[in-house]
Amino acid sequence: xxxxxxxxxxxxxxxxxxxxxxxxxxxxxxxxxxxxxxxxxxxxxxxxxxxxxxxxxxxxxxxxxxxxxxxxxxxxxxxxxxxxxxxxxxxxxxxxxxxxxxxxxxxxxxxxxxxxxxxxxxxxxxxxxxxxxxxxxxxxxxxxxxxxxxxxxxxxxxxxxxxxxxxxxxxxxxxxxxxxxxxxxxxxxxxxxxxxxxxxxxxxxxxxxxxxxxxxxxxxxxxxxxxxxxxxxxxxxxxxxxxxxxxxxxxxxxxxxxxxxxxxxxxx
Amino acid sequence: xxxxxxxxxxxxxxxxxxxxxxxxxxxxxxxxxxxxxxxxxxxxxxxxxxxxxxxxxxxxxxxxxxxxxxxxxxxxxxxxxxxxxxxxxxxxxxxxxxxxxxxxxxxxxxxxxxxxxxxxxxxxxxxxxxxxxxxxxxxxxxxxxxxxxxxxxxxxxxxxxxxxxxxxxxxxxxxxxxxxxxxxxxxxxxxxxxxxxxxxxxxxxxxxxxxxxxxxxxxxxxxxxxxxxxxxxxxxxxxxxxxxxxxxxxxxxxxxxxxxxxxxxxxxxxxxxxxxxxxxxxxxxxxxxxxxxxxxxxxx
Numbered sequence: 001x002x003x004x005x006x007x008x009x010x011x012x013x014x015x016x017x018x019x020x021x022x023x024x025x026x027x028x029x030x031x032x033x034x035x036x037x038x039x040x041x042x043x044x045x046x047x048x049x050x051x052x053x054x055x056x057x058x059x060x061x062x063x064x065x066x067x068x069x070x071x072x073x074x075x076x077x078x079x080x081x082x083x084x085x086x087x088x089x090x091x092x093x094x095x096x097x098x099x100x101x102x103x104x105x106x107x108x109x110x111x112x113x114x115x116x117x118x119x120x121x122x123x124x125x126x127x128x129x130x131x132x133x134x135x136x137x138x139x140x141x142x143x144x145x146x147x148x149x150x151x152x153x154x155x156x157x158x159x160x161x162x163x164x165x166x167x168x169x170x171x172x173x174x175x176x177x178x179x180x181x182x183x184x185x186x187x188x189x190x191x192x193x194x195x196x197x198x199x200x201x202x203x204x205x206x207x208x209x210x211x212x213x214x215x216x217x218x219x220x221x222x223x224x225x226x227x228x229x230x231x232x233x234x235x236x237x238x239x240x241x242x243x244x245x246x247x248x249x250x251x252x253x254x255x256x257x258x259x260x261x262x263x264x265x266x267x268x
Numbered sequence: 269x270x271x272x273x274x275x276x277x278x279x280x281x282x283x284x285x286x287x288x289x290x291x292x293x294x295x296x297x298x299x300x301x302x303x304x305x306x307x308x309x310x311x312x313x314x315x316x317x318x319x320x321x322x323x324x325x326x327x328x329x330x331x332x333x334x335x336x337x338x339x340x341x342x343x344x345x346x347x348x349x350x351x352x353x354x355x356x357x358x359x360x361x362x363x364x365x366x367x368x369x370x371x372x373x374x375x376x377x378x379x380x381x382x383x384x385x386x387x388x389x390x391x392x393x394x395x396x397x398x399x400x401x402x403x404x405x406x407x408x409x410x411x412x413x414x415x416x417x418x419x420x421x422x423x424x425x426x427x428x429x430x431x432x433x434x435x436x437x438x439x440x441x442x443x444x445x446x447x448x449x450x451x452x453x454x455x456x457x458x459x460x461x462x463x464x465x466x467x468x469x470x471x472x473x474x475x476x477x478x479x480x481x482x483x484x485x486x487x488x489x490x491x492x493x494x495x496x497x498x499x500x501x502x503x504x505x506x507x508x509x510x511x512x513x514x515x516x517x518x519x520x521x522x523x524x525x526x527x528x529x530x531x532x533x534x535x536x537x538x539x540x541x542x543x544x545x546x547x548x549x550x551x552x553x554x555x556x557x558x559x560x561x562x563x564x565x566x567x568x
Contacts, residue, residue, distance in 0.1 A: 007478075011377040018374045019393070022450055025408035026400055028418065032411065040411055042421040082306055085299045093296065101300075104307050110500075112507020112551070114524040115544045116314070122321050122537055123314035142311045145303065174295040199399045206509070210531070222403050226514065230411070238404030245399040253392060 026242065033235035040232065051236035061221060061237065067133060068202055068217040075140040076198035082141065083148025083193055088182065090149075091156040106146050116143070117210035124211055131213025139207045144197040151196065155189030156182075188259035192252035199248040203241065315548075322541035329535055339538045348520065349543070356522040357550070359437065360506040363444040367452050367501050368494070370445070375456030376482075379463075391457065394450040405446050406510050413439060413515070435517030443511025448501045455500065459493020460486065495562035499555050506551060523547050 033052070037045035055061045086105055090098070108116070120139045124130045129138070163185070167177035183190070205219035212220055218241060225234050325334045343349050378390050397405070412418045413433040423429040433439055463486060471485045487494070509524035518525050523543055530540040 008381060011373060011381055015374050015377045018370070018449070018453070021445070022394070022397055024412065025405040025446060026397070028412055029404050029408040032408070039414075039416065040418075041414075041416055042418050082303050086303045089300045093300070101304070104312070105303055108307070108311055110503060110555070111315075112503065112524070112547065114507055114509055114527055115318075115547060118527055118531060118537075118540055118544050119314035119318040120310075121531070122541070123310075123317045126317060138310050142307060145306070149303075178295075196399075203399060203401050205401075205403055219401060219403060222401065222407075226403060226407050234404060234407050238401055238407070241401050241404065245401075246396070249396065249399045 029235045029238050030242070032232055033239045035232065038232065039230055051232045054233050055236050055240075060216075061218075064216045064218045064221045067136075067212075067215050068219075071133060071136050071140065071208075071217060072198040072201045074137045075144055075201040076194045078137065078141045079144040079148045079197040080152075080190060080193045082145045083150075083197075084152050084183075084186065084190065086145070086149045087153035087156055088178075090153055091159075105149055108142050109146055113204070113206035117207040120207060121210045130211065131215070133212075133215045135211050136208050136215070136217065139211060140201040140204060143204065143207070144200050147200065148193040148197050151193045152186055152189045155186050159185050188255045191255045195248040195252035195255075199245045199252075202245055202248075318541050319545055321538055322545050324538045324541075326536060326538060331535070331537055339542050343539055343542045343546075349526070351520050352523055352526050353546070355520055356506060356512075356524075359440055359444070359512065359516075359522065360502050362437075363441055363448065363505040364498050364501045366441055367445055367448050368456075368498050371449060371452045371456050371497075375453050375460055376486075378453070378457045379460035380468075387457065387461070391454055394454050397446075397450045402447060403510060406443055406514050409439075409442055409446065410434065410514055413442065434515060435519075437516065440512045440516030443515040444505040444508065447508055447511065448504050451504070452497045452501050455493060455497035456490075459490040459497070462493070463489045492562040495558050499558040502554055502558075503551055506547065506554075 031044070032040040034047055034049070035045050036048040036050070090102065095101075116139070120135070121130070124135045129135045159182075164177050164181055167181045168174070172180065203219060205217075205223050208217045209220045209223055216224075218237065222234055222237055222241075225231050225237075320333075321331075322339055323335045323337070324331050325336055325338060326332070378387050382390070414420070415430050415432060415434070419433070420430040423431070433442075467489065468481060468485055471481045476484065507524055509522065509528060512518055512522040513525055516522075521529060523546070527540045527543050530536045530543065
């Protein structure tokens with residue numbers, strides 16, 4: 001089976017190359033954020049923290065970070081609530097227009113962001129909501145609610161349907177059963193949904209750029225710096241954004257995985 | 269209530285039909301309606317309004333609601349619009365072909381050659397790029413691909429280059445790949461991993477060569493998932509403005525860049541809406557064709 005080993009070696013080498021391609025820009029961006037050259041290349045220049053100092057002292061960046069933080073947290077709360085109610089509806093009820101209902105919710109991620117951006121810009125101007133922080137929150141909620149719904153729906157499908165029924169039989173009304181049975185069961189999924197929707201919102205730039213007006217978020221600031229010229233500040237902000245998003249994603253993943261593992265151990 | 273709650277077990281239904289819980293549609297609609305209202309107001313309404321806006325007029329730098337064909341006639345009769353359309357469609361098609369081809373051996377390896385836990389880790393790694401700033405990654409490529417950038421610096425050690433990679437179609441495709449490759453590998457891996465292994469073993473035992481097995485057994489069985497991956501790849505590439513702008517040089521502009529230029533310089537929102545509607549129609553057609561061929565029965 002020497003040929004098979006050769007093939008296997010080739011496939012693993014190929015896979016490694018693909019991963020290098022995918023992670024190269026992320027790694028280089030972090031490396032360049034500590035590099036003193038204005039136009040970084042190989043061999044690397046000296047080590048520096050000046051790009052971090054520049055953004056640290058820039059009031060615009062702080063302002064944008066505050067806006068971004070507020071937007072992501074609000075989006076995470078709204079999208080997770082909407083996603084939960086929708087996932088529960090899909091889990092619990094059958095009704096005639098359900099395919100249409102689900103399509104309405106799951107469609108937004110398939111529409112190009114630039115089109116959503118234009119549509120939202122025009123619509124918010126029409127209904128008098130343009131250029132406000134709340135317009136970014138609304139737009140990002142539309143975008144992220146499907147993710148919240150998908151994560152929580154997966155968790156619900158792991159639930160024993162008789163749990164809720166048992167609560168009703170013991171005299172709990174539907175609200176109480178929801179509060180005491182369903183929500184505790186879905187807690188890990190709710191936490192991951194919260195983190196992931198916040199991370200998506202924290203990175204979104206196309207819609208935010210169109211509708212934010214003067215309330216810029218971090219990605220909009222990056223976009224404006226990049227449009228100007230080569231400025232390694234972008235790498236420093238990018239590393240900060242990367243760190244934030246990664247923290248959120250890893251929390252989400254760990255919460256989901258440990259819970260599932262615990263349940264598996266418990267049953268097995 | 270005409271809707272039967274099929275997922276609820278029967279002992280619960282007995283109680284709900286007689287007990288105090290039964291006449292409480294408040295709960296049901298409190299769960300069901302918020303998303304309908306939200307997406308109706310902030311997703312469907314904006315899209316409908318955008319279609320309507322493509323018939324509005326701009327007078328004295330102000331948009332007035334109207335119903336005229338002027339914007340459509342103007343855009344449809346311009347060569348630059350059709351050049352831009354052909355370029356965007358061509359680039360997105362090229363990107364889909366390249367990404368699907370590059371992704372396949374990787375997905376094949378992940379689906380058939382590694383353990384379940386390795387696959388889970390690989391998929392987790394592939395999800396990471398979704399949550400890192402796409403803009404920063406493209407900026408990173410800009411620096412890597414530049415004439416005095418990392419790649420050309422490395423090539424010069426072995427006496428090659430420098431090659432011009434920025435402001436070319438190559439640059440644009442690298443950007444599109446940055447956006448779509450992780451997603452396409454994930455979707456391909458799932459659709460390949462879902463294939464019944466015994467069918468592949470049967471082909472192998474009957475003396476089918478590996479290449480032929482891929483072509484005659486694996487590809488047809490994974491067709492639905494593969495086509496969905498390709499459709500997503502096309503949609504993402506078609507709608508992206510960052511790569512063609514920063515890595516492709518934006519000459520001529522793609523349709524998304526045309527939308528930005530029209531909106532940001534000149535307040536011509538109705539004309540931008542025309543471009544957006546044309547893009548939507550194209551994407552619906554592509555998605556519909558893709559889905560129709562994904563679910564078409566074999567041999568027909």
